[in-house]
């Protein structure tokens with residue numbers, strides 16, 4: 001705690017993972033040798049840098065950039081970039097730590113990393129976002145590469161930002177190295193289904209988890225928090241598989257539509273106009289309302305898909321959901337449920353899919369993008385989505401089987417932590433003390 005002073009979210013993530021490892025160490029004590037656990041908790045490299053840029057009014061703005069290269073035992077560092085005013089080193093470290101195990105669960109050759117900046121894209125013009133991205137990449141380009149570290153998007157970083165960053169990387173290095181970043185547009189090396197992958201993947205995971213209890217998505221009432229990339233494609237796949245999504249949100253409040261969310265309107269507001277979700281009520285009318293203060297989790301539902309940000313679902317929220325009869329929770333976001341919320345769900349027997357397993361479809365499809373770039377190929381949407389669906393089923397089964405093996409059936413949290421840990425720890429063990 002002294003060494004990682006004030007890094008609250010990082011402590012939370014480490015605590016959560018290490019809390020699951022007692023049974024593994026008891027069975028395989030050598031995993032505690034050679035400082036392996038301590039090495040796992042210390043990033044291989046952390047880069048913090050100045051990002052100066054000029055706003056539209058001609059003022060110089062200074063932001064802080066981060067890249068935490070957490071663990072490269074399984075492959076080049078891989079993980080997104082987050083642009084949000086709340087970003088600090090503790091948040092990036094928690095995300096990089098989680099990413100290491102998530103990437104291991106995909107079974108693909110990727111290590112863990114994460115980065116970003118405290119830059120707030122909200123209300124900024126295209127020109128300002130471009131100049132910020134160019135300045136950010138002017139430093140970051142020294143630290144990344146197809147074989148070193150491959151960033152992607154996250155909160156506040158979508159197709160537009162990835163395009164500007166890839167453009168600057170190409171200009172600085174004079175190399176068309178498509179495999180250096182993922183989430184690219186289709187015209188310059190992107191993969192079909194990457195935009196949809198995290199949301200679709202989370203739904204596939206929950207569908208398979210429900211099937212273990214003979215439930216399906218058909219007719220279920222679903223709440224999805226957020227209205228960004230993960231939320232939008234979670235809603236889309238939920239609806240395609242017969243569920244009824246009745247609420248979504250942004251950081252100001254949430255909307256409820258008892259007839260089922262009209263996704264075209266959400267996409268128009270969030271992807272095209274870049275406005276607030278409250279606009280939905282004006283555009284849709286009918287059985288809709290908007291609330292600013294209350295928690296979205298007070299709305300009764302069968303399935304909850306927290307898909308906005310960390311710690312957005314508290315112990316109290318979990319109690320409300322349980323009281324209202326929730327049967328399953330799928331984390332689209334990273335660590336959206338507080339430890340109290342997770343404990344409440346597990347105590348109540350709610351099926352609970354932790355983010356590091358349920359939202360791994362995004363990074364898995366990023367790894368498929370890297371494969372396409374390496375082979376200079378481009379797969380169809382159907383082919384890519386089929387592979388994503390297979391990967392999500394495999395991750396689900398790995399978590400479930402691992403939980404069974406360690407005598408805690410149905411505990412996907414421990415299943416994911418243990419299965420991810422065993423892969424990373426085994427590789428680290430084989431590579432020696434580095």
Ligand code: NDP
Pocket residue numbers: 153154155156157158198225226227228229230231249250251252307308309310312332333334359360362363
């Ligand atoms: P976006 O920026 O596209 O959307 C984020 C959404 O969450 C927005 O609706 C935003 O509202 C809301 N939000 C952000 N911060 C807060 C906050 N502090 N309180 C309440 N709401 C907030 O990001 P993504 O959809 O890409 O990411 C969402 C989550 O999913 C994150 O936890 C991310 O790490 C995780 N994730 C994303 C992956 C991806 O492929 N994109 C892959 C795996 C995980 P507002 O517009 O008001 O800010």
